[in-house]
Amino acid sequence: MPSDVTAPTVAAFAGLGGQRVWSLMISLFGDLAQGKDDAIDGPVLSAIMALLGVRPEANRVALHRLRNDGWLQSHKVGRISQHSLTPQGRAESAAASPRIYAAPPDLSDDWQLVLTEANGAEDRLREAGFIAVMPRTFVGHGKAKAPEDCVALPGTTPPEWLRRAVEPTSLKEDYEALHRALLSIQTTLPKAEALSPLDIAVLRCLIVHNWRRLVLKHPALPGGLIRADWAGYRCHLLVDDLLAHYPRPTLSDVAKASAPS
Amino acid sequence: MPSDVTAPTVAAFAGLGGQRVWSLMISLFGDLAQGKDDAIDGPVLSAIMALLGVRPEANRVALHRLRNDGWLQSHKVGRISQHSLTPQGRAESAAASPRIYAAPPDLSDDWQLVLTEANGAEDRLREAGFIAVMPRTFVGHGKAKAPEDCVALPGTTPPEWLRRAVEPTSLKEDYEALHRALLSIQTTLPKAEALSPLDIAVLRCLIVHNWRRLVLKHPALPGGLIRADWAGYRCHLLVDDLLAHYPRPTLSDVAKASAPS
Incomplete structure (x- = not known):
């Protein structure tokens, strides 16, 4: 009905x-x-x-x-x-x-790029909400805390391909x-x-x-x-x-x- | 003599x-x-x-x-x-x-991290003096100019493994x-x-x-x-x-x- x-x-x-x-x-x-x-x-x-x-x-x-x-x-x-x-x-x-x-989200929010050492902190990064965009290369919110011993760099205006790389393609x-x-x-x-x-x-x-x-x-x-x-x-x-x-x-x-x- | x-x-x-x-x-x-x-x-x-x-x-x-x-x-x-x-x-x-x-060089000099899109600007980056530390991932001097459409992020204090990754091992x-x-x-x-x-x-x-x-x-x-x-x-x-x-x-x-x- x-x-x-x-x-x-x-x-x-x-x-x-x-x-x-x-x-x-x-x-x-x-x-x-x-x-x-x-x-x-x-x-x-x-x-x-x-x-x-x-x-x-x-x-x-x-x-x-x-x-x-x-x-x-x-x-x-x-x-x-x-x-x-x-x-x-x-x-x-x-x-x-x-x-x-x-x-x-605000499209001008801070983001960060995180690199891990080989065989490093991938699982911990995923659990912390980071997104893999390339092997050993993750992005996350500006305020997220990356595991120690990673390279964590504040993001700048990203190119289109990186924005697309972050989207869940499936x-x-x-x-x-x-x-x-x-x-x-x-x-x-x-x-x-x-x-x-x-x-x-x-x-x-x-x-x-x-x-x-x-x-x-x-x-x-x-x-x-x-x-x-x-x-x-x-x-x-x-x-x-x-x-x-x-x-x-x-x-x-x-x-x-x-x-x- | x-x-x-x-x-x-x-x-x-x-x-x-x-x-x-x-x-x-x-x-x-x-x-x-x-x-x-x-x-x-x-x-x-x-x-x-x-x-x-x-x-x-x-x-x-x-x-x-x-x-x-x-x-x-x-x-x-x-x-x-x-x-x-x-x-x-x-x-x-x-x-x-x-x-x-x-x-x-001054060990506190600026550096930058550069990511390229797949099949992207690798050769141009090498020619411009950038150093590959991972596939599609390069580092360079802070003032070096990365090709457009790359992600170029100013570096922060790097971990030991990244410093070593930059050295010419051969x-x-x-x-x-x-x-x-x-x-x-x-x-x-x-x-x-x-x-x-x-x-x-x-x-x-x-x-x-x-x-x-x-x-x-x-x-x-x-x-x-x-x-x-x-x-x-x-x-x-x-x-x-x-x-x-x-x-x-x-x-x-x-x-x-x-x-x-």
């Missing part, structure tokens, strides 16, 4: 892949119910998932799986279930949130497809005032979910090395803009909007 | 190799007679070469070769020949002199041997006042020659990347010190000193 508003948005994202129900549900709880005492009533969750185009059986399977994985917990309150993140699920959501909800088409989807919904969505809290919860879940599955696959690029035309950066600008224009509704407003009239 | 003074010096350098007579003669003319109107009389040249341990036949063969190569020219003046650099020989000597006679033993020879003559040579202009001409020829054949085989290292312990740098300090303490004699003083008494 997709609404007039959410149907085109669901359709815009449908072709992007990665829409597994349990993963969508992680995005939903992470965006809507990450607070310590937040819980989503069963009927509200069903209404959201239905708008996302998820059949009731698939919804139940995903809930079951996430409970087994220790991500979600469910409690009966009277005749209905309340679903919430476990402490572990909340911790993992909180760990990912800074990347997912980060403001778009995600090129995924980011371009996401950019097209985000652009299409941005130009066609009604203003937030014209949407119900339930519609906005669904919209935000789709945005966060599709952004999350790409942005968490690679380290954050230093702003000073980002091409203004890079699709990943264009996506970031649109995600930031959309989430700001469609602010997170309260759970009680979503519940009210999903109550049968 | 080596003198008491030059014999130990000739011996100190004898084991270093690279003492071909024509090459020694190039060093001699480059040091003693690079001026436009400078010429060395045949008997003076013979006296110097004899002190260098060169037999008269070898002296004649070298002169013949250098004339054929367009490096030297000889004119008869009365009964004696005068030998001088050709314009080409003078131009090549002048081109090499800045490297040979350069003051030792010359390691040659520089160490030269350092031992220079050190031994520095500690045993009489003061300049106790030497004849002829002895000093011979001494300077040996120093310049043995230094020249190593220093011209590699680009000048940026001061900021030089290990204070690198034998090439230790040689440079000694060469600079010795040439300053045994200043170039005039050709006429050398001629007077070589005249039979």
